[in-house]
Amino acid sequence: MPGPTPHRTPLRRVSQGSLFALSRSGAHTDAPHGLGFLEPALAELADEAEALRANVEGLRALSASLDTFNEAFASWLYVMNMNALTVEWPEAPTEASYILAKRREEEDARAALSAATQQAHALASAKLDEAMNTTGLIDTATFADASLAPETSKSAVAKVKKKGKPRLTPKEKKERSMAIDKVILSLPLEFRGKDPTMRRNMEMVVEHLMCSDGRGLKLIEMIVPPDLNQARVNKCLIALVNRKIVTKDNSSGTVLYHWQGAAT
Structure with missing residues (x-):
C-alpha cells in the first residue's frame, strides 16, 4: 500500500512557467x-x-x-x-518729480504753519507797536540832545530821527501780511516753520525794512529786546542778503541795509 503523499507548498503562477520547470517537463522535448x-x-x-x-x-x-x-x-x-x-533708469526722478516734491513741501509748510502764522502775526504786531513806541521815545531824546549841541545842525538831526510806524488800513495790513508771507516762503526752511521763533523774528525784521521808506537801516535800529537781539537780527539779515531781498551797503563807512523786495 503506497504511503501518503507528502505535503508540498503550491507553486506560484510565475514559478509554474519557469525555465527550470520547462527544462524538466516531458511535454517539451526540445527544451x-x-x-x-x-x-x-x-x-x-x-x-x-x-x-x-x-x-x-x-x-x-x-x-x-x-x-x-x-x-x-x-x-x-x-x-x-x-x-x-544702469541704462534705462525707469524709476529715476524726472524734472517734474522735483517740481512736484518742492510744491508738496511748500504746501505742507503752509498747512503746518497756518495756525501758527495767525498767532505769530498777532504777537508780532503787538510787539512791533511796543517796539516802535520805544524807538520813538529814544529818537525824541536823541533829537533833544542833538539840539543842545551847538555843532549839530538841524539837517543832521533830521537824518538821525526815525519815523514811527505808520497807521495802516485793514486792506493795507492784509497786503503787507501777504508781502511778508511771500518773502518768508522764499527763505530757507528754518525761517518757514522749522522754528516758529525764527519766523516771528524774520517777520519783524522784514517789517522794519519795509517801513524804512527806501532809506538804509543799521543793524542796531532793528533790534527789539528781549526777543529780537543782535545775533538774531544778524542771522535774519544774512538770509535776506543771500536771497537778494536786501542789499548790504558799506560805501559810507557804516553798514546799511536797503530793502529790495522779493523777486516776482
Whole structure:
C-alpha cells in the first residue's frame, strides 16, 4: 500500500512557467537541458540592460542640456536687470518729480504753519507797536540832545530821527501780511516753520525794512529786546542778503541795509 503523499507548498503562477520547470517537463522535448536554458534569458537581460544604459545616457544628456539652458537663461536675466538699472533708469526722478516734491513741501509748510502764522502775526504786531513806541521815545531824546549841541545842525538831526510806524488800513495790513508771507516762503526752511521763533523774528525784521521808506537801516535800529537781539537780527539779515531781498551797503563807512523786495 503506497504511503501518503507528502505535503508540498503550491507553486506560484510565475514559478509554474519557469525555465527550470520547462527544462524538466516531458511535454517539451526540445527544451534545453542543464544550464542551456540560461542562454536566452541572459541574452534578453543583456538587451534590457543595454536599453537601460541608453535611457540613463539620455537622461544624463537631458540633465546637461537643462544645466546649460538654466545657466544661459539666468545670465540673460541678470544682463537684462543690470541693463535696466544702469541704462534705462525707469524709476529715476524726472524734472517734474522735483517740481512736484518742492510744491508738496511748500504746501505742507503752509498747512503746518497756518495756525501758527495767525498767532505769530498777532504777537508780532503787538510787539512791533511796543517796539516802535520805544524807538520813538529814544529818537525824541536823541533829537533833544542833538539840539543842545551847538555843532549839530538841524539837517543832521533830521537824518538821525526815525519815523514811527505808520497807521495802516485793514486792506493795507492784509497786503503787507501777504508781502511778508511771500518773502518768508522764499527763505530757507528754518525761517518757514522749522522754528516758529525764527519766523516771528524774520517777520519783524522784514517789517522794519519795509517801513524804512527806501532809506538804509543799521543793524542796531532793528533790534527789539528781549526777543529780537543782535545775533538774531544778524542771522535774519544774512538770509535776506543771500536771497537778494536786501542789499548790504558799506560805501559810507557804516553798514546799511536797503530793502529790495522779493523777486516776482
